[in-house]
Amino acid sequence: MTPDSQEPRWLTAEQRLAWLDMVRVLTRLPATLGAQLERDAGLTFFxxxxxxxxxxxxxxxxRLSRLAQLTSSSLSRLSNVVKRLEARDLLRREPDPADGRASRAVLTAAGMAAVEQAAPGHVTLVRELVVDPLDAVQLDQLHAAHERIxxxxxPASSTRPEWLET
Amino acid sequence: MTPDSQEPRWLTAEQRLAWLDMVRVLTRLPATLGAQLERDAGLTFFxxxxxxxxxxxxxxxxRLSRLAQLTSSSLSRLSNVVKRLEARDLLRREPDPADGRASRAVLTAAGMAAVEQAAPGHVTLVRELVVDPLDAVQLDQLHAAHERIxxxxxPASSTRPEWLET
DNA sequence: TCCAAATAGTTCAAGTTTGAACTTTCTGTC
DNA sequence: GACAGAAAGTTCAAACTTGAACTATTTGGA
Known part of the structure; x- marks a missing residue:
């Protein structure tokens, strides 16, 4: 194995600008969407x-473990959130008959209603901030970049929900 | 003013896939970069x-308020973090002579050393995860999309550091 | 000049996230 | 079938973030 060079390859000026703008998006977009959801529906983005x-x-x-993959969260984080959501009656946990270690999170009617109530405002904001300012080609390019990232x-792509068809 | 239509414009299947992948990036990228920085340099991403x-x-x-804009953070969050960083001697606060309400955060030598120590590993990971998997054109397209977002x-673009030239 | 409103920053309590340690159940191998 | 190790969840304390309330200055009119 060759040793890493002492100096990393620094970013070029262009790459650095692109990266700084990406950091701004990474920081502000979830915050903005989260604030809207919190205000209008009493839910965090997560x-x-x-x-x-x-x-x-x-x-x-x-299953919680699958849900953790799909939402890119740790099991610990998910476990905490699921407990809170269960306390609010938005979902319930039930043991998985197929595996004694596992639990399944099941959406309740109230949980479904909460999603349905929150979705329009959320989708409208996603459109306004992300989808509508880009044309179809740009959105495609953005998607392609995200796929590479x-x-x-x-690498295992385990977070891609298998029930979604391209 | 025309009233909003009751139903929002839902996302098309393609838009939805693009958005879901964006959410994955939004969630995982900061977590991954943060974990590396925490491990190797004892610093959060922020x-x-x-x-x-x-x-x-x-x-x-x-100034703290300018630093808050540049880092897309609330003044409250920044104030807390600056207090912690000051306790670790990585920066210090000093009153702004030009405005009695304001303070300036000033990097200490130890703070500079901490950045210099953390930067190589951080930049290497940013390259690995974002810059290198895209070619120059794709990175440009990603940047353009981020600019629109x-x-x-x-809208005020107040978070773009004015000392950076394009 | 004076005062209302705006701006800069801090603080506090409540809520969220993290990682490590732990329990329970399952799986593969001998 | 027994056991080591992996996998699924949970829990707890420590750390971090948030928003609201607060203090202290400054600014822009009347």
Whole structure:
């Protein structure tokens, strides 16, 4: 194995500008979406994401470990959030009959209603901030870039929901 | 003023896939970069970002409110972080002579050393995850998309550091 | 000049996230 | 079938973030 060179390859001026703008998006976009959801629906961005995943899956139920992959969260984080959401009656946990270690999170009717109530405002803001300012080609290019980045971030691609068809 | 239509314009299947992949990037990328910085340099991503902004500015000093804009953070969050960084001697606060309400954060020698120690590993990971998997054209397209998104997120563009030339 | 409103920053309590340690159940191998 | 190790969740304390309330200055009119 050759040793790493002492100096890394620094970013060029252009790369650095691109990266700084990406950091701004990475920071502000979740904050802005989260603030809207919190205000209008009393949900954090992450809570919404959890409920929304469940609402879209056939059966509205998923193992916590799978849900953690799909939402890119640690099991610990998810466990805490699921406990809170269960206390609010938005979902419930039930043991997985197929595996004694596992639990499944199941969306309740109230949880479904919460997603349905929150979704329009959320989607409108996603459109306003991300989808509408880009034309179809640009959105495609953005998606392609994200796919490449995800290949590095998550080589197993285990976070891509298998029920979504391209 | 025409009323909003009751139903929002939902996302098309393609838009939805693009958005879901963007959410994955938004979630995982900061977490991954943060974990590396924490492990190797004892800094959160945000702390690194603050110190790194200071390290790049002429004079290594900035008003807190300007630093908050540049790092896309609330003044409250910044104030907390600056207090911690000051306790670790990585920067210090001094009153702004020009305005009795304001303080300036000034990078210390130890703070500069911390940035210099953390930067190589951080830059290497940014390259690995974002810059290198894209070719120059794709990175440009990504940057262009981010610029449009930032126009919506931050219409005043006040977060773009004026000392950076394109 | 004076005062209302705006700006800069701090603080505090409440809520969230993290990572490590732990329990329970499952799996593969001998 | 027994056991080591992996996998699924949970929990706890420490750390971090948030928003609201607060103090202290400054600014822009009347």
């Amino acid at each position: 809570e919404y994401h959890v409920l929304s995943m469940l609402s879209e899956i056939p059966g509205h139920a998923l 995800l290949d590095r971030l998550d | 702390e690194y970002h603050v110190l790194s902004m200071l390290s790049e500015i002429p004079g290594h000093a900035l 930032l126009d919506r997120l931050d």
